[in-house]
Amino acid sequence: MHDEFIKLFELFIAASVINNFVFTRFLGLCIFFGVSKKMETAVGMSITFTSVMVVSAALSWILLTYIMIPLDLTFLKIVIFIGIVAAFVQASDTIMRKISPGLYYKLGIYLALISTNCIIIAVPLIMTTEKYNFIESLVFALGSGIGFAISLTIMASIREKLELADVPRPFRGMPIAWITTALIALAFTGFSGLITM
Amino acid sequence: MIDYKTIADLINNIGNIDLAHIINLIPLPNVGAGGGIEPKGSVDFVSTIEFTFIFVLGVGTVFGLGLAFAAKKFPVKMDPRVEQVREVLAGAHCGACGYAGCQQYAEAVVANPDVSPNLCTPGGAKTAELVALISGKKAEAAEPIFSRIMCQGDWLKSAKRFKYEGIEDCRAVVLAGGGDKACVYGCLGYGTCVRACPFNAIHMNEDHLPVVDITKCTGCRKCEAACPKKAIEVLPAGKAVVVTCHSKDRGAETRKKCQVGCIACGVCVKVCPFDAAKVEDSLSRIDLDKCRVCGLCVKKCPTKAIVDYIPERSRAYVLRDKCIGCNMCMKVCPVNAAGGELKKVHTIDQGKCIGCGICTTKCPKQAIDGTFNAQEVFTKAAEKKKKKAA
Numbered sequence: 001m002h003d004e005f006i007k008l009f010e011l012f013i014a015a016s017v018i019n020n021f022v023f024t025r026f027l028g029l030c031i032f033f034g035v036s037k038k039m040e041t042a043v044g045m046s047i048t049f050t051s052v053m054v055v056s057a058a059l060s061w062i063l064l065t066y067i068m069i070p071l072d073l074t075f076l077k078i079v080i081f082i083g084i085v086a087a088f089v090q091a092s093d094t095i096m097r098k099i100s101p102g103l104y105y106k107l108g109i110y111l112a113l114i115s116t117n118c119i120i121i122a123v124p125l126i127m128t129t130e131k132y133n134f135i136e137s138l139v140f141a142l143g144s145g146i147g148f149a150i151s152l153t154i155m156a157s158i159r160e161k162l163e164l165a166d167v168p169r170p171f172r173g174m175p176i177a178w179i180t181t182a183l184i185a186l187a188f189t190g191f192s193g194l195i196t197m
Numbered sequence: 198m199i200d201y202k203t204i205a206d207l208i209n210n211i212g213n214i215d216l217a218h219i220i221n222l223i224p225l226p227n228v229g230a231g232g233g234i235e236p237k238g239s240v241d242f243v244s245t246i247e248f249t250f251i252f253v254l255g256v257g258t259v260f261g262l263g264l265a266f267a268a269k270k271f272p273v274k275m276d277p278r279v280e281q282v283r284e285v286l287a288g289a290h291c292g293a294c295g296y297a298g299c300q301q302y303a304e305a306v307v308a309n310p311d312v313s314p315n316l317c318t319p320g321g322a323k324t325a326e327l328v329a330l331i332s333g334k335k336a337e338a339a340e341p342i343f344s345r346i347m348c349q350g351d352w353l354k355s356a357k358r359f360k361y362e363g364i365e366d367c368r369a370v371v372l373a374g375g376g377d378k379a380c381v382y383g384c385l386g387y388g389t390c391v392r393a394c395p396f397n398a399i400h401m402n403e404d405h406l407p408v409v410d411i412t413k414c415t416g417c418r419k420c421e422a423a424c425p426k427k428a429i430e431v432l433p434a435g436k437a438v439v440v441t442c443h444s445k446d447r448g449a450e451t452r453k454k455c456q457v458g459c460i461a462c463g464v465c466v467k468v469c470p471f472d473a474a475k476v477e478d479s480l481s482r483i484d485l486d487k488c489r490v491c492g493l494c495v496k497k498c499p500t501k502a503i504v505d506y507i508p509e510r511s512r513a514y515v516l517r518d519k520c521i522g523c524n525m526c527m528k529v530c531p532v533n534a535a536g537g538e539l540k541k542v543h544t545i546d547q548g549k550c551i552g553c554g555i556c557t558t559k560c561p562k563q564a565i566d567g568t569f570n571a572q573e574v575f576t577k578a579a580e581k582k583k584k585k586a587a
Contacts, residue, residue, distance in 0.1 A: 063256075069247045080256060089262035091267045098271035105301075 015143030050145025342416030
């Protein structure tokens with residue numbers, strides 16, 4: 001039991017910082033650059049992102065284990081996972097609009113952006129190849145979400161300061177954001193080797 | 198080297214190709230292809246295809262039904278007008294209306310009768326009209342706004358701390374110890390705003406003070422952003438009486454540095470009949486919501502720091518048949534323009550009158566006309582009479 005927890009914790013750390021989706025795997029960059037301009041949107045996006053990720057990972061795992069593997073249909077996983085995410089996002093959009101309009105106005109605008117995001121689809125795909133069990137999948141998805149949230153908040157706080165900085169004119173806007181991202185990515189390589197399997 | 202005979206053979210053979218034979222030659226997937234996670238020796242092709250169809254169809258049906266159910270179970274009643282308003286808006290999500298986005302403004306303007314339909318700045322008057330039409334409101338064109346230079350201290354009227362020699366641009370001058378002007382709040386007079394204006398609406402006068410041509414000014418706020426001293430404000434056209442000074446120095450200090458600065462003497466506060474003027478941080482400000490543009494403070498300001506942008510005001514005159522000679526107008530007139538004897542018809546000196554409208558309000562018989570507030574005072578009196586009669 002104790003070993004189980006340590007393994008899950010390692011999985012969480014590995015997913016969130018060591019193999020951080022943005023800084024190590026370089027996925028989800030469009031959303032990363034799109035919403036990291038302001039802290040408020042970054043936090044909203046992070047919350048929405050993490051919750052969608054965990055739920056879609058759980059749905060994908062169930063569908064994969066109980067239907068797709070017994071029927072030898074795993075070659076369909078990309079299509080099916082995209083379908084799951086899109087359907088789940090659409091359904092939660094509809095339900096959230098009715099049940100809590102306040103939350104919808106805070107987070108709903110990000111939902112549409114998420115439905116075709118590459119991190120969201122990468123999580124179930126990686127979880128399939130790594131053959132995680134249900135709990136591991138959930139922890140992996142949560143860790144990835146938290147990792148994305150960390151990178152978004154780091155970037156947003158830097159970019160809010162960058163607005164005031166005297167950046168050379170050709171580098172203003174996107175270029176300096178990319179350079180900043182590269183520097184943070186370099187810093188994140190420091191995490192590699194944190195856990196030795 | 199290409200053998201011509203081989204090519205001829207090939208061409209001959211194309212005619213009698215056995216399609217079934219070629220298909221048989223294509224290897225069937227056998228190692229791990231398509232199957233589960235573990236590679237398998239072979240895969241039953243037909244059943245895989247069958248399952249694929251059933252599974253994809255099934256998933257699609259389940260998701261589709263689920264979404265349809267969710268849409269039916271959790272319907273949100275949308276006002277169709279919101280969608281229409283949303284379409285006529287500029288769609289830039291610029292936030293100029295004060296809402297998070299076009300959608301939010303569209304909802305607010307339809308749902309809330311107090312939200313004005315002319316808030317979409319990029320859409321302009323045409324959009325305002327359409328929004329008003331859809332939401333059933335009255336379209337009122339937004340009041341034009343003009344740049345106002347909040348400083349009158351040109352190079353003759355204000356003192357300098359040192360002689361500046363360098364790039365003739367306020368933004369450069371301000372780097373040299375905050376500028377050469379003694380007053381740190383005032384216009385430097387190096388014409389950055391003139392160059393910033395895309396409409397050629399600002400020019401410098403001979404004493405190095407910018408002058409705004411309100412026939413050309415669109416209120417785009419480019420000059421406001423360019424001015425390093427923040428000495429330009431963009432204000433509604435109707436609010437034409439403005440304290441054109443930003444100096445927060447104490448009165449005596451301001452006086453030393455500039456002849457036309459606000460010295461916070463408080464005369465404007467005392468004379469204002471509408472309580473609009475207020476002195477804060479050694480600087481008088483006029484509350485634009487309260488100000489009725491009577492112009493009384495302009496006349497009373499000892500340093501002429503308050504400017505009246507209305508070139509000609511309508512003066513008061515006495516309606517001879519209504520006046521009862523009560524002397525009230527003579528008592529209240531701040532510039533002693535009203536005159537006459539008790540019990541006789543009074544007169545108002547057109548040369549002295551500034552059109553402040555105080556006498557119009559105070560006259561017990563509504564016998565003074567011509568000022569900006571006359572119409573309002575008369576209707577109010579008529580209403581009162583009606584109430585009394587009823």
